[in-house]
Amino acid sequence: MSPVTIRDVAKAAGVGVGTVSRVINQHPSVRASTRQKVEDAIATLDYSPNPIARQLSLGKTLSIAVVAPFFIRPSSVERLQGVETVLSEANYDLVLFNVETQARRDTLFRILPRGDSFDGILIVTLSPQDVEADLLLQVQVPVVLVDAHHPRLNRVVIDDVAGGHMATQHLIDLGHSRIAYISDILESPFRHEGASARRFQGYRQALAAASIPYRHEYYRQDRHGVLQAERLAHQLLELPAPPTAIFTASDTQAIGVLRAAEQRGIAIPKQLSVIGFDDIEIAEYMHLTTIHQPLFTSGVEGAQRLLELIRQPSVPPGRIEEFHLPLRLVQRQTTAPPPASAIDIVDDGLDADLINY
């Protein structure tokens, strides 16, 4: 590419390479006349410094890695938007690592801590296991988790339990008692992502507080996605005593429920209430009632914290921080009181096996 180096410039300007470097980096101790000469040379040679060489010399890369399940979690994209805003402002390059499969996830957690390719790492919606966190901590690379947890890593999160509670309480307040919960898989054998599990806890707590027995049959899980949720919803709606309301762990899954209802000719919200979680952009267009979490903001906060971590040399392990973002119920048009017909059949008790945590 541009084969003109700092030495060419130095020669052309009749100065040493150090001086050219100083001019480029705005170092103060360069005489104005010299600076001028160098700038002229730079201009006529059309020189621009090789960033790779600079990185090697500096030991900095000015780029940070962002790891997330972008394409299977629309919420990641909205978070990414916040991240991008902050990073581009700070002149950091954003290197994208998408995760769709467990294999890729594991590879990345193994690869990322190696090498000095990134000044920092932002991990979204993927919680590291202990060994993985160890690796990260060992290499001393600044890391921030967004919507993910690990006790020894900085993170920005929401109170998922409270969120689950809030959603369920909203349905209870409307008069529902047959409330189902759909989520992605709560415990994959090795690493628990956790958020859906905690929302499940909130769901259980709200039910318990209202003295509504927990029904195991009202809880379904599958891999995250519209189609999977659609299938689960069909299962629920085929139950002898189908739920009058469904709470899903994400808006994406809520859309699956909406589709299932539509296919069965079930009127929303008249015959079935649906509440999601996240408040992704599409939720508004679909009039979905949901729990709003600050997605964009989470990206901003995460990125800012990461930059802070990078900038300050940081005392040894630094204090680990957990930053909480607020939640808010956004009521739209997919929740309403249950149909009169259903209220009668309250508490038929069938299959209502209580399970303790």
Place this chain on the structure above:
Amino acid sequence: MSPVTIRDVAKAAGVGVGTVSRVINQHPSVRASTRQKVEDAIATLDYSPNPIARQLSLGKTLSIAVVAPFFIRPSSVERLQGVETVLSEANYDLVLFNVETQARRDTLFRILPRGDSFDGILIVTLSPQDVEADLLLQVQVPVVLVDAHHPRLNRVVIDDVAGGHMATQHLIDLGHSRIAYISDILESPFRHEGASARRFQGYRQALAAASIPYRHEYYRQDRHGVLQAERLAHQLLELPAPPTAIFTASDTQAIGVLRAAEQRGIAIPKQLSVIGFDDIEIAEYMHLTTIHQPLFTSGVEGAQRLLELIRQPSVPPGRIEEFHLPLRLVQRQTTAPPPASAIDIVDDGLDADLINY
């Protein structure tokens, strides 16, 4: 971070640095016993090569820049997904450059050709001006355009004129003659993105072929976005003789139209037909009739072509290629024949000023 260098390994293994390098890079001419010694040393020292240094030495960065208006164009995200698939497969890093403003756009086009930071550049939905293309060509950096045009750059595109024609023809076939077109701004002073303008051409051609006079009042433009399109739709629907069908240059804008109709209590598709363009994921959920273009595939094709360009040293300027992707009408539930009441008022001729291209 990992402060152990190739020289440490060489010392530990009792060999020269060249040998270690050869082991790392799978160079064949290393005796098996030597290789073993080196591998042992690497293992015990827990060495991993510094990618930056390797890049400097190699003159390659193994990373490619992707420039696009990701967050204001959902279609970009779906294209990005295709790009990501190919690049991660090929072990290239994907560096994201988001464009939301004209200033950022211009900066990037100025910055990107500098330096040797990227092995290739993929530009999505942004057509370079001539001077910008010059810069790119001058620096000899491999470039591929996706959903963007420039005669001297490789690109993967669709036939926008045909697409515009297809959408309009569909409405005409349904019996509409009062057909409006909503798009983003066709000609910003300095650089035309073009796609919407070409779809407009297709729209005009289809109308002309059906002997339907073009009405200037039926064509509206504003910045791309749901809210802007919503406003434009309101304007159209307030016209003395409102359109019975609206064709929008993107699905995003179609959603705006749908919202406007909803606010006015206008039934879709009974009283108003709406057809979009792109077939982004959300289009299906909203039952939007639209022109499908292969978004994911466009990303895949673009990335693959870029990798080819990078791999082969390439004859001087290489032959410029324009790769076309197919289009397809996807009929869902937002288009139907016009209401009987409207058919009567055919061709009141008012304001039907014909404009020639």
Place this chain on the structure above:
DNA sequence: TGATTGTTTGGAACCGTTTCCACCAAAATT
């Protein structure tokens, strides 16, 4: 056995920056 060919190997040179140190001239101090 000696000459020839082929395979491994060590290490200097290089990639293009930044930074540090030494040096110099001019200015300030005595």
Place this chain on the structure above:
DNA sequence: AATTTTGGTGGAAACGGTTCCAAACAATCA
């Protein structure tokens, strides 16, 4: 006038790899 301080400057060394060249060694052939 001699000495110290200061601001500017040149250039070597360092960053951590890859590659090339020459040398060492092994194997083959006559």
